[in-house]
Amino acid sequence: MIDPDVARLVRGVLWPGFLGRTAPDWLLRELDGGLAGVVYFGQNLSSDPAEVAALSAELREHRPEILIGVDEEGGNVSRLEAQTGSTLPGHAQLGALDDVETTHAVGAALAERLRAAGANVDLGPVADVNTNPANPVIGVRSFGPTADLVSRHVAAMVDGLQTGGVAACVKHYPGHGDTASDSHLDLPRIDLDLAELEAEHLPPFDAAIAAGVASVMTAHIVVPAFGDAPATLNPIPLRRLRESGFDGVIISDALDMAAIRSTTGSGRGAVLALEAGVDLLCIGNPSNLGPKQGATTDEDDYLEVFEAVCAAVAAGELDRAIVERAAARVAWLARSVSPPPVPERSPVPERPPVPERSPVPELVEGRFADAIRRIVRVRGEIATAASSITLVDLRDRPTFAVASAHDPFAESLAERFDVTRLAAGPSLRTPDPDAQAPASDELTLLLETIPADDGVVLLADRLGDDTPQRLAVDRVALVRPDAVVVSVGLPLAEDAVLPLPVIDTLAASRASADRVTELLAAASTAAPTHHLHDQRHRNGS
Numbered sequence: 019m020i021d022p023d024v025a026r027l028v029r030g031v032l033w034p035g036f037l038g039r040t041a042p043d044w045l046l047r048e049l050d051g052g053l054a055g056v057v058y059f060g061q062n063l064s065s066d067p068a069e070v071a072a073l074s075a076e077l078r079e080h081r082p083e084i085l086i087g088v089d090e091e092g093g094n095v096s097r098l099e100a101q102t103g104s105t106l107p108g109h110a111q112l113g114a115l116d117d118v119e120t121t122h123a124v125g126a127a128l129a130e131r132l133r134a135a136g137a138n139v140d141l142g143p144v145a146d147v148n149t150n151p152a153n154p155v156i157g158v159r160s161f162g163p164t165a166d167l168v169s170r171h172v173a174a175m176v177d178g179l180q181t182g183g184v185a186a187c188v189k190h191y192p193g194h195g196d197t198a199s200d201s202h203l204d205l206p207r208i209d210l211d212l213a214e215l216e217a218e219h220l221p222p223f224d225a226a227i228a229a230g231v232a233s234v235m236t237a238h239i240v241v242p243a244f245g246d247a248p249a250t251l252n253p254i255p256l257r258r259l260r261e262s263g264f265d266g267v268i269i270s271d272a273l274d275m276a277a278i279r280s281t282t283g284s285g286r287g288a289v290l291a292l293e294a295g296v297d298l299l300c301i302g303n304p305s306n307l308g309p310k311q312g313a314t315t316d317e318d319d320y321l322e323v324f325e326a327v328c329a330a331v332a333a334g335e336l337d338r339a340i341v342e343r344a345a346a347r348v349a350w351l352a353r354s355v356s357p358p359p360v361p362e363r364s365p366v367p368e369r370p371p372v373p374e375r376s377p378v379p380e381l382v383e384g385r386f387a388d389a390i391r392r393i394v395r396v397r398g399e400i401a402t403a404a405s406s407i408t409l410v411d412l413r414d415r416p417t418f419a420v421a422s423a424h425d426p427f428a429e430s431l432a433e434r435f436d437v438t439r440l441a442a443g444p445s446l447r448t449p450d451p452d453a454q455a456p457a458s459d460e461l462t463l464l465l466e467t468i469p470a471d472d473g474v475v476l477l478a479d480r481l482g483d484d485t486p487q488r489l490a491v492d493r494v495a496l497v498r499p500d501a502v503v504v505s506v507g508l509p510l511a512e513d514a515v516l517p518l519p520v521i522d523t524l525a526a527s528r529a530s531a532d533r534v535t536e537l538l539a540a541a542s543t544a545a546p547t548h549h550l551h552d553q554r555h556r557n558g559s
Contacts, residue, residue: 020328026052027338028327030345031292033085033269034301034320035059041073044317046080054348055085058137059303060100067134070098074136083352085298087139087187090128093525094158094506095142098131103426103528107386109144109171110524111393113161114509118174120389121161125178125186127385132184138355141235141269143175145188145222146195148508151482155200157508158524165218169225176229185355187269188226190237192244192255193219201238201277205248212243224262232351233267234259236296238277247294248277251287256295267297267351274302274319284319285326289336292327297344299323386529394533397510398519400541401500404473406436407538410465410494411477412487413506427477427504430531434539438472440464442490461490465497473538474498479507479526481516492517504534 029052036045039062045053056077063070078084088097093108106128112121125143132140147168148160161171172188179186190201192215197206210218223234236250244254250270259268270291273279278287288299301323304316330336409428428439442461468474476494478487481503494501495517503518506526510516521537523530 020325021332024328024331024338025324027341027345028324028331029053031298031327031341031348032301032320032324033057033087033298034316034323035272035303036062036316037304038062039064039069039073041076042316044320046077048320049077049080049084053081053084054298054345054352055081055087055139057087057089057141057300057303058097058135059089060097061303063097063100063135065101067098070135078136083349085139085185085348085352085355086137087141087300088132088135088137089141090132091142091144091159092124092128093527093530096527098135099528101424102429103424103526103531105384105386105527105529107389107393107529108158108525108527109161110158110508111390111530112171112175113167114524115389115393116167116171117389118170120386121171121174122178124386125175126182127178128175129179129182129184133182137184139185139187139233139351140179141187141189142179143172143186143188143226144190145172145226146190146193147219147222148195149218150196150198151508153195153197155197155202156195157479158506160195165221168222172222173225173229176226176231180230180232183355185232185351186226187233187235188223188231189235190239190271191223191234191259192237192241192249193223194237194239195219197239201271202275205238205240205277205281207240207242209242215241215243220262223259227262227264231264231266232354233269233298234264235269235271235300236291238271238275247290248281250278250296251282251290251294253294260295267347268295269298270296270300272300272302273323274304283322285322288323288327289330292336292340292344297347299327390529390533393524394530394537395522396519396537397516397522400502400519400521400537402473402475402502402538402541404435404471404542406438406469406471407431407473407475408468409437409439409475409477411439411441412490413477413479425477426526426528426531427475427534430528430535431475431538434535435473435542438468461493462497465494468498473542474501475534475538476501476503476518478503478505481505481507481510481514481520488516494518502538506530 029048033054035057036042074086089095090098092104092106096104106124128140144159146156146160147165148156148163161168176186196208199206238248238250240248244252249255273284273287301319304319331338331341428437431437476491481488491503501518503520505520505522509522521534
């Protein structure tokens, strides 16, 4: 039997996700019992802003001083616009533009949208300096590859968010930018000495602290300079964070991620995180199958952490005073941001109807339209002049915690073209070296089935030298020299030469997709019908 006082105390440092678009009974009961709040994921949120606001209002009826958090970064990562793709510039786009006033304005726009949804914590901005071009999880989510660039934009976005009444949460301390693996799937390691870390990765967090950031999220990464434990469970980096002047709430990255769940386990990891100095435990997204492969529920995930922390307090393993200090900080944050007023207008304006006949449509809209047009760059000359397009997606599927499976490019192009979408798996991109006739590989054969009068658009995010996607582009150019590459990943080097024209977007977002559609429509003679067909190559997709 759990002591009711201990149970209420522990609930005050827990931040779970849940399944569905309505609040489950267990969640409402826990809120009545003092639960700190919830984290919304894309699967929780309707495309109707009124429904999201109503869900937030219901939760707030059970606990007025509730923390409702959302991963809303703009660009690749959006929960509020998960059904369509973000209409706001992403971090890499803002870093490329390097106009801190625009970044501040994006922060203010994010705050407006979150408040309209009833949320009051943004799990952003990303303060990681992406120094590893092969980083599989940060990439274009970072403002860029240098500490100075990232620092000034982190500070601007923090101020934009918090001036707008939403608590910012910079992530992922002490810096996830030099990793070669994804902590959703593995436990990454950064082999940098302390001097390198201080010079290259910690300055953006210091800039956020100087800007008054309300919360900081930890990274599930091992930094040997701080010892063998991942930062979330490690008192050494978290002590450094406090010593740097931060007195707000330290939030763990999601405990359902493999870096924790497949090592210590979520329950034990929660206890260790509190001991290390974490204040608020993000339990994570229960729709993420993770190591349990779906053999769990949202309530199971929550109870695993809740019961482990309660047991540790009851046994004296975890000092109750530690939990009391953490709960006090969380309660302070909740009082400082709850409840947000809900404006009457929708946080995401309805898209106007697309004109039936317009050879060069103006699809990019809103206050950041000019910024998007300046950011998205064309290398080479687009020669496509077709009313039908085959969109070949060369990308690997990302973890959906970073980007949804939704493809805004297919949706946007379908408003102006007859679109067929093909998902090319690894076997298409990289022919088998032992095959009898490697010149007749599957990708070449697939391209030969595309009608000659179709335009061909290749969607890629890793075009570095000798990557599978780059090799695929080289092979496509031999068969379809009229194809166009749309790169949504990190920008190519200025001296990079590809055999096909490239549209560099720096984000897989609806805003980027609409600009690509504009550019292709401008190069096309007509677009009389608009349909979308989704075909997946089954051998390797």
